[in-house]
Amino acid sequence: MSKGVYLGELEELVLLMVALLGDEAYGVSITEQLQAQAGRKITLSATHAVLHRLEEKGFVKSKMGGASAERGGRRKRMFRITAYGKNTLEELRNTRNSIWSLISKPSLS
Amino acid sequence: MNNDVKPPRWIERLIDNLSPSDLAEEIRGDLYETFELDVARHSLRAAKRNYVLNGIGFLFKRFFWRTGSVVQSNSLAMINNYFMMAWRSMLKDKTFYAINIFGLSVGLACALLIGSYIYSELTYDNYPKNADDIYRVEIRVLGNGIWVDYSNVDSVSVRGWQMLIRR
Numbered sequence: 001m002s003k004g005v006y007l008g009e010l011e012e013l014v015l016l017m018v019a020l021l022g023d024e025a026y027g028v029s030i031t032e033q034l035q036a037q038a039g040r041k042i043t044l045s046a047t048h049a050v051l052h053r054l055e056e057k058g059f060v061k062s063k064m065g066g067a068s069a070e071r072g073g074r075r076k077r078m079f080r081i082t083a084y085g086k087n088t089l090e091e092l093r094n095t096r097n098s099i100w101s102l103i104s105k106p107s108l109s
Numbered sequence: 110m111n112n113d114v115k116p117p118r119w120i121e122r123l124i125d126n127l128s129p130s131d132l133a134e135e136i137r138g139d140l141y142e143t144f145e146l147d148v149a150r151h152s153l154r155a156a157k158r159n160y161v162l163n164g165i166g167f168l169f170k171r172f173f174w175r176t177g178s179v180v181q182s183n184s185l186a187m188i189n190n191y192f193m194m195a196w197r198s199m200l201k202d203k204t205f206y207a208i209n210i211f212g213l214s215v216g217l218a219c220a221l222l223i224g225s226y227i228y229s230e231l232t233y234d235n236y237p238k239n240a241d242d243i244y245r246v247e248i249r250v251l252g253n254g255i256w257v258d259y260s261n262v263d264s265v266s267v268r269g270w271q272m273l274i275r276r
Contacts, residue, residue, distance in 0.1 A: 027139035028146070044139055045166035064135070074138030 007059070007088060013038055014050045015089060018060055019081045026065070026076040027051070051079055059085035116144045117157055120164035127168060136167055 007015070017033045018025040031047045034040045054060045065078040081089075124140075125133055140163055147156035199206045237243065248259045 027135065028142045031143075032146075043166040044143060044163045045169070048136065048139070048167070071138040072141045074134050074141065076138050076142075077135040 007057075007092065010040075010042070010046075011050055011054060011059075012089070012092065013040065014047065015054060015059055015081065015085055018051075018054075018079050019086065019089065023078070023080075025079045028076075030079075054085070055079075058082060059088060114148055114153060116141065116160045117164075120161055124164055124167060140164060140167075 013034060014030060017030045017037070020037070021029055021033060027044055027047050030051070031042065031044055034042060034047070051060065051062070055062055059082060060079045061082055062077050062079045064075045066075065068076075120140075121137060124136060140160060143163065144156050144160045147159050234240065234243075245260070246262045248262045250257050250259065
């Protein structure tokens, strides 16, 4: 992970959900998936706050989607992971994997 | 969807007024969608409760949206910090704080009661000689089936009252 960039635990999870959902990532769907995939129940406002923080940091980008009737005619803000965000996630995973491979099995038990 | 199934209006209004205009639409949209999901999954009551909780959550998060451009004044941040510390230490020692606050409120209530008693005592005139022997005569009259209290009694009604007693 490059210097000076920090990705909190919840931020990482939310970023993963954005990556997982692809074109369908917005506040409600991310909150739902977080509960379904990771068992984390967080409030809608927490999701929004994290998403805006991620956008500030450049991990995701967003644009307003089309209006739909089930939302009372209001548009939703769709999020997409950026290349930078993807790279950061991969780096995180690689770092972890390399550390995991260094941990010998007997020392875990 | 019928008309009864609607989220509480006051939360919507609060969010409209307080959130930055570019965020209000997506927030209300997301809240509404969650509300409808909750109605379908649980009950209308649970959905409304969730809606209020989520809405209040957004109101709290309001402070995170305004990062960067707006510089909060230092003393305001300091006072915020005081309240936050007080709240957190209260959550930490709940029993201690409960006793503390209970004691304070009992003390304050006593002080107020004593104050009002003394005030009412001081409203009586004490400059005449033999002020202790001054009495106020009141009269209680039953008329049309209702007891009525009069705080002053004129001579006529005193006479009438005496006549009533004599009988």
